[in-house]
Each structure stands twice: as structure tokens, then as C-alpha cells.
Amino acid sequence: xxxxxxxxxADLEAMHRIGIGGVIMMNLxxxxxxxxxxxxxxxxxxxxxxxxxxxxxxxxxxxxxxxLNNDDGWNSGGPWITPALNMQMxxxxxxxxxxxxxxxxxxxxxxxxxxxxxxxxxxxxxxxxAATLPVPRASAVPGAIHGLALDYGAPVKVRSLTVTRVSNKxxxxxxxxxxxxxGAAFTLLRRFDTGWFSAGxxxxxxxxxxxxxxxxFRLLMPDLKAGPTDITFKMGTEDCVDHWRVKAGFAYMGEHxxxxxIYGLQDPVVRREGTxxxxxxxxxxxxxxKDDGSLRxxxxxxxxxxxxxxxxxxxxSNKMASGPGLGLDTDxxxxxxxxxxxxxxxxxxxxxxxxLSDRGLTYIHTDSYEAGAANWTGAxxxxxxxxxxxxxxxxxxxxxxxxxxxxxDQSSRFLWDIRRTLADMFVDNNLKYFxxxxxxxxxxxxxxxxxxxxxxxxxxxxxxxxDLPMGECWNQPQEARPRxxxxxxxxxxxILDVPVAGAEIFTQNRVNSGRWAETPFSxxxxxxxxxxxxxxxxxxxxxxxxxxxxxxxxxxxxxxxINFDTTQTWxxxxxxxxxxLSRCQLLLQQGRFFADVxxxxxxxxxxSLIRPQHEAVxxxxxxxxSTITEGVLRHFHQMPFLPPRGYDYDYLxxxxxxxx
Numbered sequence: 001x002x003x004x005x006x007x008x009x010a011d012l013e014a015m016h017r018i019g020i021g022g023v024i025m026m027n028l029x030x031x032x033x034x035x036x037x038x039x040x041x042x043x044x045x046x047x048x049x050x051x052x053x054x055x056x057x058x059x060x061x062x063x064x065x066x067x068l069n070n071d072d073g074w075n076s077g078g079p080w081i082t083p084a085l086n087m088q089m090x091x092x093x094x095x096x097x098x099x100x101x102x103x104x105x106x107x108x109x110x111x112x113x114x115x116x117x118x119x120x121x122x123x124x125x126x127x128x129x130a131a132t133l134p135v136p137r138a139s140a141v142p143g144a145i146h147g148l149a150l151d152y153g154a155p156v157k158v159r160s161l162t163v164t165r166v167s168n169k170x171x172x173x174x175x176x177x178x179x180x181x182x183g184a185a186f187t188l189l190r191r192f193d194t195g196w197f198s199a200g201x202x203x204x205x206x207x208x209x210x211x212x213x214x215x216x217f218r219l220l221m222p223d224l225k226a227g228p229t230d231i232t233f234k235m236g237t238e239d240c241v242d243h244w245r246v247k248a249g250f251a252y253m254g255e256h257x258x259x260x261x262i263y264g265l266q267d268p269v270v271r272r273e274g275t276x277x278x279x280x281x282x283x284x285x286x287x288x289x290k291d292d293g294s295l296r297x298x299x300x301x302x303x304x305x306x307x308x309x310x311x312x313x314x315x316x317s318n319k320m321a322s323g324p325g326l327g328l329d330t331d332x333x334x335x336x337x338x339x340x341x342x343x344x345x346x347x348x349x350x351x352x353x354x355x356l357s358d359r360g361l362t363y364i365h366t367d368s369y370e371a372g373a374a375n376w377t378g379a380x381x382x383x384x385x386x387x388x389x390x391x392x393x394x395x396x397x398x399x400x401x402x403x404x405x406x407x408x409d410q411s412s413r414f415l416w417d418i419r420r421t422l423a424d425m426f427v428d429n430n431l432k433y434f435x436x437x438x439x440x441x442x443x444x445x446x447x448x449x450x451x452x453x454x455x456x457x458x459x460x461x462x463x464x465x466x467d468l469p470m471g472e473c474w475n476q477p478q479e480a481r482p483r484x485x486x487x488x489x490x491x492x493x494x495i496l497d498v499p500v501a502g503a504e505i506f507t508q509n510r511v512n513s514g515r516w517a518e519t520p521f522s523x524x525x526x527x528x529x530x531x532x533x534x535x536x537x538x539x540x541x542x543x544x545x546x547x548x549x550x551x552x553x554x555x556x557x558x559x560x561x562i563n564f565d566t567t568q569t570w571x572x573x574x575x576x577x578x579x580x581l582s583r584c585q586l587l588l589q590q591g592r593f594f595a596d597v598x599x600x601x602x603x604x605x606x607x608s609l610i611r612p613q614h615e616a617v618x619x620x621x622x623x624x625x626s627t628i629t630e631g632v633l634r635h636f637h638q639m640p641f642l643p644p645r646g647y648d649y650d651y652l653x654x655x656x657x658x659x660x
Contacts, residue, residue: 001324002039002547002555003051003410010549011059019578024064024365024539025055027072028557029322036555039547042324043072044345049352056353056360067363067446070346072325074367077318079327082343086313086338086372088326089250091117095306096130099299106293112312114328118378120171120308124283125397125405127305128275131237133158134215146221148233155181155215159185160236162206163192175221175233186218193278197252197372197453205251222596239276244402247415249650252455258374263416263604266374275396278405279394280420295542310401313378319370333377333425342437352442363444366434367530368472368504370449375399375422383425388417416604423456423605431465439465446470448504450485455608458490460495460653470502473530475523475562476509482530488595490534491651499589502537503530506562518562519570520577527581536588538581569608597643602652624632 015023027043041047052068059066071078077086091110097103110117128440132151141147155216160647178186192207219233245251249262273440287307289295295306316329325345331337338375346364353361384392395414396405426449435445444467450459451472463469463485469484486503493501506523529539546554565571601607643649 001043001048002036003041003048004547005051005054005547007056007057007545007547007549008051011543011545011566012055012064012570016062016064018571018575019582020064020540021582022067022362023055023059023543024067024069025052026069026074026367027322027325028320029073029326029561043322043350048109049349049382051350051648052349053611055588060360063491065362067359067365068346068349068361069322069365069367070341071318071366072345073318073321073586074372075316075328075329075330075369076338076341076366077316077329077340078321078325078344080340081328081337082326083114083313083342084329086114086314087331087371088311088376088378089374090120090248090309090376090399091316092307092309094401095308096127096132097124097238097304097306097610098302099304100301101299103299104294104296104298107289107295107306107308110308110310110312110315112310113315114313116582117310117312119286119289119308120381121307121309121393121396122285122289123309123393123397124280124285124297124299124304125307125403127403128238128279129302131305132420133237135234141218141220144218144220148219150215150217150219150235150489152215153212157237157307158212158217158235159238160206160240161190161209162234162236164204164232164234169212174524175219175231177209178218178220179645180214180216180218181447183216189412195204204245205238206236206242206244208240221566234235237262238405239408240402240417241398241404241408244398244415245421248399248402248410248421249373249455252373252439252642263419263595263606276407278479279405282394282397282405284393288589295297305397305401305403306385307397307400309396312380314372314374315370316374328431329371331377331382332371332374332430333422336431336432338430338437344442345585350443361443363446363468364434364441366436366445366447366449368448370451370453372453374456375418377425377618380421380425384421385418387421387424392418401452409420419456420603420606421457423461426456427461428467431462435465441558444468446502448472448485450488455606458601458653459485459602460491460651463492463496464653466492468500468502469496470491470504471533471535471536472507473503473505473526473533474508475506475518475526482533486530486533486535491535494593494650495652495656500537501535502539503535504513504533504541505530505538506564507541507560508562509560515562517567518564520574523562526579531584531588534593538585593650595649596654597649599649600657601651601653643652 012023021613043050049327056066068078068218090114093108093110095103095107105410107122133156133408136150136152139149143148161177174191176191177189179189180186191211197203217235221231241247259573285295285297288297289308293308313328318329321327321491351359381392395405398405398411399415399418405414433445434447438445447466447467448459448470449462449465463471469489469492471483471489473482473486482503489503490501493499500543505527506518542557543565544555544557544563546566549566568574
């Protein structure tokens with residue numbers, strides 16, 4: 001809201017003087033810098049829209065490209081998105097019954113957000129008789145900084161472990177479970193990665209143990225920092241799908257698909273196959289439940305769990321939005337949600353800019369996907385049947401609680417189908433449809449769909465939907481190389497046969513950003529490496545508008561990004577650096593890329609790209625090469641990561657190969 005026509009003109013002319021060819025305009029919340037007072041304008045009011053039109057006119061006058069982000073802040077949302085159009089998440093309650101008996105009572109409704117809930121199904125699932133573990137005697141593990149020792153007094157059989165953190169903080173990353181029959185010699189049962197984010201609920205990860213016997217158990221957290229812990233553990237007696245919360249889309253690991261090996265590992269062998277219900281044994285009670293939640297049912301013999309399953313909004317909103325522009329994020333699986341988003345912000349700007357349509361406005365942009373996990377939408381059941389060829393309903397108990405249906409293998413395959421369906425709907429109902437709607441408006445579409453929070457990470461498939469594929473190349477001290485989605489963006493450009501692959505470049509986090517410490521000398525090496533990855537158009541992150549060009553040192557935003565703007569002391573001498581980049585980009589946009597090797601990405605979602613191995617391989621989780629994907633083999637060093645030195649490669653996604 002600190003916007004002036006004078007500042008817009010001064011900044012654009014300053015960019016033009018050093019050779020910058022265009023801008024993506026993003027409206028961001030300036031409240032992170034509490035020393036900066038609010039300006040007189042508000043997002044989307046008449047004054048604000050006039051400033052956008054002024055920026056378009058000035059870009060056209062200077063021969064610069066003007067692109068518009070699709071919302072306030074980033075992601076894709078706003079105040080026009082209702083709870084029904086927000087991203088959705090499955091929710092359920094469990095009621096345990098024993099038969100034969102006559103049941104008549106109200107089934108508790110599932111938790112809901114934003115006072116919005118839609119029923120999906122009510123199912124009765126046969127389960128083994130309830131079993132509970134005795135209360136163990138707990139103590140500290142001798143010699144361990146963070147560890148819990150459990151003595152059950154006699155040998156017990158455990159089949160699962162659930163680790164819960166009270167917040168989305170990333171520590172501890174690892175939890176180890178050890179067992180012993182005598183308290184002296186311990187065997188490692190499992191090592192769990194607990195560094196998951198979740199959609200507004202306490203982050204949990206559940207691991208199957210098969211059938212583990214022991215009297216003594218140890219839970220170790222070797223990488224937990226010193227201090228109090230907010231972690232709970234629950235040992236279970238029922239089998240579950242390994243990492244079911246992650247595989248079902250309730251939680252995710254950030255940072256560009258680095259969790260993908262989890263999805264390819266085999267579940268621990270479950271030897272009670274005879275007690276696992278078949279899909280046809282699941283009873284659909286949906287027609288029996290009344291509007292008030294009451295259910296009458298003659299319970300057959302045996303033990304049952306009644307699942308009341310529905311979906312509710314995630315409540316996620318667009319990030320870093322100003323007050324008037326803050327709202328719910330769009331449902332990425334719904335065309336109606338996207339249409340509402342474009343009509344809320346983009347269409348009013350387009351209508352006002354129509355006299356400047358001669359390249360005054362070029363691209364509509366959607367930024368890095370950081371909207372978190374969402375695993376349902378109103379049309380999912382119908383889309384699942386159409387795309388996968390079978391009914392989702394009998395299998396919903398796998399999503400709602402991680403229970404096994406059919407077998408452990410079939411249950412994991414069902415969750416594979418769920419994720420693949422969601423990824424396909426994200427492409428068809430959001431990315432491809434976004435491009436179609438832009439073309440209908442005589443505009444082009446660019447996006448960063450493989451952002452750090454993209455839990456369905458299928459980067460080549462996603463990025464090949466853009467008119468200008470884009471990755472991210474951060475300037476973090478701990479990131480020696482550009483992020484893998486830069487190579488994916490270049491590969492997508494080659495698949496599309498378009499000459500330009502872009503990257504949001506030199507982004508930094510809050511710790512390192514906004515300190516005027518960067519120079520062309522410090523940026524050049526990372527930028528040159530991005531060129532080697534196939535990037536040939538820079539999108540500098542960031543240039544903050546200076547509403548008063550005479551006021552020094554000027555306005556900054558202590559959020560994310562470097563100060564690539566007129567507040568830099570070297571700005572007026574940067575024309576040589578920009579000219580070097582422009583020459584490189586011009587040359588790299590000529591001709592056609594020649595790849596020695598085509599690297600096929602996995603068929604699943606998420607899938608892994610070639611990346612350095614950052615962590616030691618877990619010997620307890622070493623995979624069977626005959627049963628899992630190449631991406632997992634690369635992760636565990638059972639397949640080379642890269643072609644030989646001197647050779648280059650492109651990624652190909654399975655859809656491109658099948659359509660060739």
C-alpha cells in the first residue's frame with residue numbers, strides 16, 4: 001500500500017537504464033517491517049488499480065514486459081474464495097462396535113473447519129478384537145541425551161508406532177525404535193523420519209512394524225537439540241499402512257520431493273493376512289445415517305469400526321497477503337475455484353488495461369506452490385472411478401486411519417492411486433485450465449508449480465503446462481547448487497519446444513535477506529550454474545518499490561530475497577553485469593538443446609529427481625531393488641545419480657513418453 005506513480009516511474013526507468021527487460025508485479029504485505037507505516041492505498045481499490053495501470057503504461061513506454069501475479073501475496077487465493085472453494089481435507093470419526101447386537105445412536109460428526117463439512121460415506125469395517133498393551137515402566141536411556149526406555153514387564157507384540165509433534169517445527173528429524181528380550185542386547189526395528197508438515201493438525205507419522213516382540217524398547221532421538229521436547233509416542237497393536245498419513249496426503253515434507261523415497265519402500269511384512277478385511281466385506285452404511293447423525297444398524301457378529309467420513313476446508317490462505325487481499329487459498333483440483341480466483345483479481349485488472357492490450361500485459365503468473373497438503377475435493381470420487389477404474393468408497397478406511405484393506409500391498413497401491421489422481425486433477429483442473437483461461441484472455445501463463453511445499457511433486461509433468469516453465473534458484477549458503485526444479489523447468493521447455501526456461505533467482509530466507517550484502521561478484525557463480533542447468537531467463541528476487549525515490553536508504557522488505565533494487569550502492573554500475581547476463585541468455589535461447597541421456601521420472605506422485613544424497617543411508621530401510629522405483633534406488637545409492645562427467649541429460653515424465 002506504499003505505492004506512488006512517481007516511485008513506479010523512477011524504479012522502472014532505473015531498471016531500464018541497466019538493461020532489465022521486464023517485471024512480475026506482486027503485491028506483498030509490508031507489515032513484516034513494523035517501522036514502515038501503512039500507505040493510503042488498499043489492494044484492489046480504485047487507487048491501487050490505477051497504479052497498476054500506470055505501471056503497465058510505463059512498461060509499454062519503456063519497451064519492458066509487464067506480468068501480473070494472480071493474487072495478493074503468493075500461492076493463489078483471496079477474500080472471494082469461500083470455504084467450499086478452499087482446499088479440502090478428509091476428516092472422520094471412529095465408533096467401535098461388537099456384534100451381534102442392535103445399534104441405534106448418533107455417530108459423532110468429524111472435526112470441521114470454517115463451519116463447513118460435507119459427508120462422503122459412512123462405513124463399517126471388520127477389525128480384530130481390541131487389544132491393549134500394559135502400561136510400561138519408563139525411564140531415561142543410559143548414556144543417551146534424548147531417549148526413552150520402556151519396560152513392559154513381559155514380552156509384548158507391537159505392530160505400529162505413531163510419533164506426534166505438537167507443532168510443525170522440524171526437530172527431531174529422526175526417531176529410532178529398538179527392542180530387546182533381556183534389556184541387554186538391542187536390535188534396531190525402525191528408523192522414522194518425523195520431519196513432516198501437516199495441514200493444521202499435529203504432525204504425525206505412523207510406521208508399521210510387522211510383528212515385533214520384546215519386553216524392553218528404546219526410543220532414541222539422536223538429532224534432537226537440547227531442551228524440552230513436545231513429542232508423544234504411541235505403540236500400537238493393530239497393523240497399519242506404513243507412513244499412511246504421508247502417503248494419504250495429510251502431511252508432507254517440504255523442499256522439492258526429497259521425501260519421495262518414502263513412497264517407494266515396501267511396507268513391513270504383515271503376516272496376519274487372514275484377518276485383513278477384503279473390500280467386499282466393508283459395509284456401506286451411508287444410506288442409513290440420518291441428517292442428525294443417528295444410525296440404526298443390526299451389527300453382525302464380530303468386532304467393527306464405524307467410520308463417518310467427510311471433508312472440510314484446510315483453512316490455508318494466500319501467504320504474505322495484505323489485509324484486504326488476504327483470503328482462503330484455491331482448491332487446486334476444482335475448475336470453479338480457479339475461475340473464481342481469476343474473476344476476483346485478474347479480470348478487473350485486464351478489463352481496465354484493455355486499451356493497453358497490445359503487449360502491455362503479457363503473462364499471468366502463479367508463484368511457488370506453498371499451499372500445503374490437500375487430499376480431497378468434491379469431484380474426487382467420480383474422477384477416481386473415471387481415471388483408476390474402480391470405486392474409492394470401499395477403500396476409504398485406508399485413508400481414514402491407515403487400516404489395511406485387502407492386503408498391505410493393495411492398501412499402499414490404493415494410496416498410490418489416490419495421489420496419482422490428485423496430481424492428474426491438479427494438472428487438468430488447475431495448471432492446464434489456468435493456461436487455457438489465460439489464452440482465452442489473449443495472455444500467456446507462467447507458474448512455479450513445483451515449489452517447496454508441493455507434496456505431489458511431479459515437476460516435469462507440472463512445469464510442462466506453462467508457456468514459460470519456471471524453477472527456483474536460491475542463494476542460501478547451504479545450497480551449493482540450483483534447486484532440482486531448475487533442471488526440470490529446462491527439461492519441460494525442451495519438451496514443449498519453447499526457447500525460454502526461467503528461474504526465480506537469488507532468493508534468500510529471512511536470516512540472510514535484505515542486508516545489502518550481495519554484489520554481482522557474489523552472485524555470479526550461482527547464476528552461471530543456473531545457466532548450466534538449462535535456465536536462460538532470470539527473474540530476480542526481488543526489487544522493492546521505492547515510493548519516495550529521494551528518501552534514503554529507502555524501503556525494504558525483511559521477508560525473502562536479496563535487495564536487487566535502487567537501494568543498492570552499486571545499482572547504477574550494474575549495467576555491465578546485466579549486459580553479461582543478457583548476452584548469455586540470448587545465446588542460450590538459440591538453437592536446440594542436445595541431451596546425451598533421457599532420465600525418466602517415476603510414474604508416481606511424488607517422484608524423485610536426481611539429487612545429491614544429503615543423509616546417510618538407513619541400513620534398516622535398505623530397499624529390495626526388484627520391487628521399487630529407480631528414484632528410490634538412486635536415493636539408496638543402488639543406481640548412479642548422474643551420467644558420466646561430460647554428458648548432459650534431460651528429464652522426461654511418463655506422460656510425455658507415452659504420448660511421443
